[in-house]
Amino acid sequence: MHEVKAMTNILYMTVVEDLKDKIMKGIYQPGDMLKSESEMMKEYSVSRMTLRKSLSLLSNAGYIYSVPGKGHFVCEPETDLYQFRFQDYDSLACEIDKIKLTSVKIEDTGDKVRDLLGGGVTGKNVVLERMAFCAKNPVAIEMVYFPYVPHEPVIEEKLHFANYPKALETRNLFALKKELSVQLVDVPEEVGEKLQCNQGEPVFLITKKVRKKDTNAIISVSKFYIKKEYFSIKAFTPEEDDSKKIF
Amino acid sequence: MHEVKAMTNILYMTVVEDLKDKIMKGIYQPGDMLKSESEMMKEYSVSRMTLRKSLSLLSNAGYIYSVPGKGHFVCEPETDLYQFRFQDYDSLACEIDKIKLTSVKIEDTGDKVRDLLGGGVTGKNVVLERMAFCAKNPVAIEMVYFPYVPHEPVIEEKLHFANYPKALETRNLFALKKELSVQLVDVPEEVGEKLQCNQGEPVFLITKKVRKKDTNAIISVSKFYIKKEYFSIKAFTPEEDDSKKIF
DNA sequence: CAGTGGTCTAGACCACGTG
DNA sequence: ACGTGGTCTAGACCACTGG
Numbered sequence: 240m241h242e243v244k245a246m247t248n249i250l251y252m253t254v255v256e257d258l259k260d261k262i263m264k265g266i267y268q269p270g271d272m273l274k275s276e277s278e279m280m281k282e283y284s285v286s287r288m289t290l291r292k293s294l295s296l297l298s299n300a301g302y303i304y305s306v307p308g309k310g311h312f313v314c315e316p317e318t319d320l321y322q323f324r325f326q327d328y329d330s331l332a333c334e335i336d337k338i339k340l341t342s343v344k345i346e347d348t349g350d351k352v353r354d355l356l357g358g359g360v361t362g363k364n365v366v367l368e369r370m371a372f373c374a375k376n377p378v379a380i381e382m383v384y385f386p387y388v389p390h391e392p393v394i395e396e397k398l399h400f401a402n403y404p405k406a407l408e409t410r411n412l413f414a415l416k417k418e419l420s421v422q423l424v425d426v427p428e429e430v431g432e433k434l435q436c437n438q439g440e441p442v443f444l445i446t447k448k449v450r451k452k453d454t455n456a457i458i459s460v461s462k463f464y465i466k467k468e469y470f471s472i473k474a475f476t477p478e479e480d481d482s483k484k485i486f
Numbered sequence: 487m488h489e490v491k492a493m494t495n496i497l498y499m500t501v502v503e504d505l506k507d508k509i510m511k512g513i514y515q516p517g518d519m520l521k522s523e524s525e526m527m528k529e530y531s532v533s534r535m536t537l538r539k540s541l542s543l544l545s546n547a548g549y550i551y552s553v554p555g556k557g558h559f560v561c562e563p564e565t566d567l568y569q570f571r572f573q574d575y576d577s578l579a580c581e582i583d584k585i586k587l588t589s590v591k592i593e594d595t596g597d598k599v600r601d602l603l604g605g606g607v608t609g610k611n612v613v614l615e616r617m618a619f620c621a622k623n624p625v626a627i628e629m630v631y632f633p634y635v636p637h638e639p640v641i642e643e644k645l646h647f648a649n650y651p652k653a654l655e656t657r658n659l660f661a662l663k664k665e666l667s668v669q670l671v672d673v674p675e676e677v678g679e680k681l682q683c684n685q686g687e688p689v690f691l692i693t694k695k696v697r698k699k700d701t702n703a704i705i706s707v708s709k710f711y712i713k714k715e716y717f718s719i720k721a722f723t724p725e726e727d728d729s730k731k732i733f
Numbered sequence: 734c735a736g737t738g739g740t741c742t743a744g745a746c747c748a749c750g751t752g
Numbered sequence: 753a754c755g756t757g758g759t760c761t762a763g764a765c766c767a768c769t770g771g
Contacts, residue, residue: 249758249759250759250760251759251760262660263658263660263661263699263700264658265658269659275736275737275738276737276738277736277737285760285761286760286761286762286763287761287762287763288535288759288760288761288762289759289760289761291738291739292759292760295542299546302660305737305738305739306737306738306768306769307737307738307739307767307768307769308736308737308738308767308768308769308770309737309738309768309769309770310737310738311738316659316660318659318662318664319571319572319573320569320570320571321569321570321571321572321664321666322567322568322569322724323567323568323721324566324567324568325566325568325721326566411510411511411512412516412563412565413509413510413549413563414510415565416722416723416725417565417568417722417723418720418721418722418723419568419719419720419721419722420718420719420720420721421668421718421719421720421721422718422719423670423688423690423714423715423717423718441670441688441714443670452510453510467670467688468670470670471667471668471669471670472666472667472668472669472719473665473666473667473668474570474572474665474666474667474668475663475664475665475666476663476664476665477569478663496739496740497740497741498740498741522755522756522757523756523757524755524756532741532742533741533742533743533744534742534743534744535741535742535743536740536741536742538757538758539740539741552756552757552758553749553750553756553757554748554749554750554756554757554758555748555749555750555751555755555756555757556749556750556751556756556757557756557757558757
């Protein structure tokens with residue numbers, strides 16, 4: 240049995256570890272109901288609030304859920320969910336030695352992207368273009384679209400963003416959510432020229448949309464074209480951290 | 487001010503929503519310290535445990551963290567983390583109308599993959615090969631490697647897994663974690679023939695490793711080769727669910 | 734109806750960080 | 753020494769589910 244025994248003498252942790260252990264070992268299977276709270280209080284000799292703290296942690300970690308009036312149950316495990324980080328140029332598979340702001344334009348009509356942005360009153364969009372180089376060779380190009388708001392001082396900052404991508408993602412990051420689409424496309428002609436690709440060569444196209452959490456309005460759309468050799472993803476099933484979220 | 491006011495009369499939720507609101511609006515900035523618990527107890531007229539329940543929720547959702555002896559602080563937001571689902575053949579960009587088990591072998595020597603698997607006493611690995619078809623055309627091929635354990639009944643199940651990929655991912659999903667690597671490679675010759683690709687054509691290679699959470703031992707390695715038109719990823723910054731994890 | 738989980742309180746003791 | 757957050761208790765009332 241060689242119980243690895245918790246290195247904590249924190250009551251609720253011993254309960255968490257015991258239950259987690261039983262789930263890991265399959266003693267409790269997905270769908271099974273745990274004992275009732277009053278039974279577990281006796282079994283572990285803890286108060287109700289302490290026991291519930293343990294159950295709460297197990298719930299947050301995706302092991303159990305509860306149904307009022309019935310009991311606590313073991314979850315169906317989430318096994319197909321993966322996480323990865325994408326930090327714009329930091330995510331490329333090479334050392335970027337130069338990032339160059341290559342174009343700043345304000346477009347006002349006929350742009351399909353404008354609809355996405357739900358353009359403001361003016362309907363004008365700022366379009367920035369940036370390129371990343373590795374050993375003098377272009378490896379990626381990025382086009383960023385966001386609504387042009389006249390007289391907004393933030394724009395000025397954004398226009399100097401060559402090395403400060405974050406500047407584009409407004410003041411309060413908590414209020415934003417982002418979507419990423421990763422696909423392989425045949426390089427568009429103008430992009431191919433700039434990246435020095437053969438015509439029709441496949442390149443990664445990563446589209447990033449930034450939205451407001453509350454209204455869902457799109458704040459910006461970015462299109463990254465990346466030479467196919469310079470991008471890959473490593474993703475992992477989420478781990479519980481067991482740290483900092485302690486209380 | 488038009489407070490959208492919570493549709494709950496749950497005390498701890500009103501606290502959560504007020505604090506979250508202040509963070510969203512930037513009244514509290516990342517790094518800022520919140521008021522002390524005793525101050526907030528008075529401010530919201532709640533007991534300590536109720537207040538701490540609110541703080542716990544905000545902590546789980548990534549808004550705040552705490553430092554014993556000092557106070558509660560607003561987090562630096564996590565903005566570059568994305569999630570997506572990868573469910574083997576269900577993740578392809580087309581309707582798979584047929585999955586065919588094309589080969590079952592037991593290899594025992596000189597295989598580079600064996601090291602990865604940390605082969606058991608026998609050092610033998612089972613190698614399965616499966617292909618997915620869309621409108622009669624092959625679109626993906628998968629090679630799965632896992633240790634051969636003589637007399638283990640599970641093997642028998644696995645060998646019939648043509649349409650049951652999950653069978654490969656052992657009895658207790660809670661005890662497993664997975665890694666995914668997504669890259670673009672030139673199609674290897676044998677794979678190219680089977681997928682009917684031109685030589686040297688780029689294809690997606692997705693490598694999936696399944697490990698035990700406790701020992702980190704690799705349980706299986708899968709290699710998916712997917713024709714480049716048939717794969718893409720859509721990923722999102724994690725959302726708080728605000729449901730089921732209620733207690 | 735009795736049993737379950739969900740919310741909430743008032744109090745206690747501790748370990749930690751700052752002066 | 754004092755204030756902070758971290759742990760824990762005993763008890764209360766409620767809404768829900770089931771027989």
